[in-house]
Amino acid sequence: xxxxxxxxxxHAISDMLARKEQDDSYRHVLKYTGVFGGVQGLKMIVxxxxxxxxxxxxxxxxxxxxxxxxxxxxxxxxxxxxxxxFYAVRRISELYEEGTEDDMSRFVSVIRTWxxxxxxxxxxxxxxxxxxxxxxxxxxxxxxTLEIMLLSLFVGSMPVEAVECALxxxxxxxxxxxxxxxxxxxxxxLFTVPVYFLLGIRGVAVSLVLCGWAAALIxxxxxxxxxxxxxxxxxxSAIREGWPLIRIxxxxxxxxxxxxxxxxxxxxxxxxxxxxxLYSAGYGLMVTYAGMVFNALENDFFPRLSSxxxxxxxxxxxxxxxxxVCVQLIAPVMIVFILAMPWLLRLLYSSAFLPALPxxxxxxxxxFFRAVTTPIAYTSLAKGxxxxxxxxxxxxxxxxxxxLSLGYARLGLAGAGLALSAVALFDLLLIGxxxxxxxxxxxxxxxxxxxxxxxLFLAVAVAACYWLGGWQxxxxxxxxxxxxxxxxxxxxxxxxxxxxRLKKRLGL
Numbered sequence: 001x002x003x004x005x006x007x008x009x010x011h012a013i014s015d016m017l018a019r020k021e022q023d024d025s026y027r028h029v030l031k032y033t034g035v036f037g038g039v040q041g042l043k044m045i046v047x048x049x050x051x052x053x054x055x056x057x058x059x060x061x062x063x064x065x066x067x068x069x070x071x072x073x074x075x076x077x078x079x080x081x082x083x084x085x086f087y088a089v090r091r092i093s094e095l096y097e098e099g100t101e102d103d104m105s106r107f108v109s110v111i112r113t114w115x116x117x118x119x120x121x122x123x124x125x126x127x128x129x130x131x132x133x134x135x136x137x138x139x140x141x142x143x144x145t146l147e148i149m150l151l152s153l154f155v156g157s158m159p160v161e162a163v164e165c166a167l168x169x170x171x172x173x174x175x176x177x178x179x180x181x182x183x184x185x186x187x188x189x190l191f192t193v194p195v196y197f198l199l200g201i202r203g204v205a206v207s208l209v210l211c212g213w214a215a216a217l218i219x220x221x222x223x224x225x226x227x228x229x230x231x232x233x234x235x236x237s238a239i240r241e242g243w244p245l246i247r248i249x250x251x252x253x254x255x256x257x258x259x260x261x262x263x264x265x266x267x268x269x270x271x272x273x274x275x276x277x278l279y280s281a282g283y284g285l286m287v288t289y290a291g292m293v294f295n296a297l298e299n300d301f302f303p304r305l306s307s308x309x310x311x312x313x314x315x316x317x318x319x320x321x322x323x324x325v326c327v328q329l330i331a332p333v334m335i336v337f338i339l340a341m342p343w344l345l346r347l348l349y350s351s352a353f354l355p356a357l358p359x360x361x362x363x364x365x366x367x368f369f370r371a372v373t374t375p376i377a378y379t380s381l382a383k384g385x386x387x388x389x390x391x392x393x394x395x396x397x398x399x400x401x402x403x404l405s406l407g408y409a410r411l412g413l414a415g416a417g418l419a420l421s422a423v424a425l426f427d428l429l430l431i432g433x434x435x436x437x438x439x440x441x442x443x444x445x446x447x448x449x450x451x452x453x454x455x456l457f458l459a460v461a462v463a464a465c466y467w468l469g470g471w472q473x474x475x476x477x478x479x480x481x482x483x484x485x486x487x488x489x490x491x492x493x494x495x496x497x498x499x500x501r502l503k504k505r506l507g508l
Contacts, residue, residue: 057196058204059352064276065144066204068267072137073126073151073208075260077158080122083252083386084114085162087245090384092170105227106241108167113231114242115163119156126152137264139271147205154205157212164219167227176222187214251386255393262397269405279416281349282356286337286363305382312440315382319375320447326371327447328488331454334364335461335481339474355413361465362417368458369424372451377431379439392434396427450491457484 058066088111095104126133130148138144168177191210195203220229232238267276305318337344338361345353345360380389400423407419435441457480464476 057193058201059274059277061274061277062196062201062204063280064274065147065201066208067276067280068137069144069147069151069205069208071260071264071267072133072148073155073158075257075264076122076126076155078253078256078260080125080155081118081159081162081253081256082114082246083250083256084111084118084159084242084245085166086252086381086386087384088163088166089170090382092167093172096171108227109230109232110238110241111163111166111245112229113233113235113238114245115159116231116233118159122155122159123152126155137268150205150209153209154212157209157216161212161216161219164216164223167223168219171226173222173226180218180222183218184215187211187218251390255390258390258394258397262401265401266404269401269408278353278356278413279359281345281353282359282363282413282417283420285341285344285348285356285360286334286367305378315379315439316442319379319441320444322375323372323443323447324450324491326375327368327450327454328491330367330371331458332481332484332488334367334458335477335484338364338462338465339477339481341465358412358414358466359417361462362414363420364458364462365421365455366417366424368455369421369428373424373428373431376435376441379435379441383439388434388438392431395430396423399423399426450487453487454484457481457487 091107092104095107127149130145130152133148134143134145165177165180168180188211191214192207195207195210199206223229266279270276270279305315341357341360342354345351345357377392380386380392403419403423403426404416407415407417407422409415411418432441432443461477461480464473464480468476
């Protein structure tokens with residue numbers, strides 16, 4: 001799989017230097033999957049070192065506290081960001097295709113004005129309701145009020161970063177976005193480890209504030225080069241022009257709140273910070289580190305889908321292509337991860353996190369099903385049907401909390417992993433059937449065949465890792481990995497002759 005990813009990345013770099021391609025080609029999809037996958041690979045290396053040091057310096061309880069504080073910030077940001085960044089990507093993408101420069105400049109000024117008001121509101125709520133938030137989100141007897149008050153500065157950075165990032169995505173400055181993500185990963189490492197070393201667990205909130213504003217300032221540095229920073233904080237016209245964004249964004253706000261609160265409910269059902277830390281480690285291994293494929297969806301796929309949101313045939317074509325690439329790249333990655341999971345837990349965290357092993361293995365299908373669901377789910381966002389998006393998200397969040405709580409109560413962390421896979425399958429069936437009826441989405445046969453074959457290989461590998469041990473696990477898992485890699489390579493090279501092009505460029 002590493003060889004395939006190297007080929008994809010090399011191909012992406014060469015094509016960026018060679019010529020501009022059409023947006024609906026496999027070459028384009030693979031190119032930006034390779035670009036953002038390469039950035040995600042660098043982020044993985046940085047995260048590997050950061051998580052290892054964090055696990056040593058803070059332990060499970062410190063990582064659990066970090067996740068709880070992030071969850072508090074996400075809930076507050078969801079309540080106060082008005083959904084501006086969601087609509088901004090779609091609207092900027094449309095203006096990029098058919099608008100004028102004056103229209104674009106005016107719209108950018110409006111969303112920046114609202115982002116400042118959103119940041120101020122979020123900071124106010126976080127600071128003055130810190131005591132209540134502590135009582136609601138933390139177990140009895142734990143007082144983190146001061147950390148939550150300090151967290152208000154982190155909450156203030158979130159809408160600023162989101163709007164500037166939305167501007168760059170909508171303008172298709174994807175290489176800039178990728179470079180910013182790389183800088184963000186490095187700045188996170190630089191601001192996290194020294195603070196943890198000096199302050200220990202007391203430095204969790206401090207590091208979040210530093211990392212949040214570092215990310216916001218990095219985005220601003222690049223975005224103001226495209227459109228100079230201009231806000232009209234007390235302009236009636238700017239406030240009035242922003243109201244349609246708020247009206248459209250209300251369902252996105254509610255969906256974000258529901259998702260963040262669902263995560264908070266799961267954390268509460270897990271109990272103390274140490275168990276939250278174990279859950280986060282298992283979840284992070286299967287979601288964060290496999291996110292190299294999904295990273296391109298929001299940065300490249302969503303703006304492209306938004307630009308063709310009025311053409312059902314082109315939307316179906318783009319979605320099926322994206323599913324093909326996601327499934328074929330994510331399935332081998334999942335097999336590698338579950339085979340190497342015991343070593344990865346020790347390498348990325350410490351031996352104290354080994355209890356998360358059953359959960360990580362059982363949740364392998366969570367990412368696989370997401371590889372199918374996520375490109376479909378972007379349809380409602382691209383079309384601006386925010387209420388449909390809200391309904392789908394709320395149904396998912398309710399099922400997520402119920403299954404995770406039930407799975408953990410019955411089978412511990414392994415049950416939580418099974419619940420993650422089950423809720424992802426439910427989401428696929430829900431989104432697939434609802435959008436097939438409402439948007440006339442159709443999976444083509446080629447895509448269905450790839451899903452079934454890769455799903456079979458992954459299922460056999462998961463069963464081997466869960467029930468077998470030692471050499472028997474590898475005797476079954478490695479052939480599944482090789483078959484999955486072979487299917488991926490054969491399918492992608494049929495659409496895009498990577499090997500032949502590479503040989504030609506190298507003069508072989």
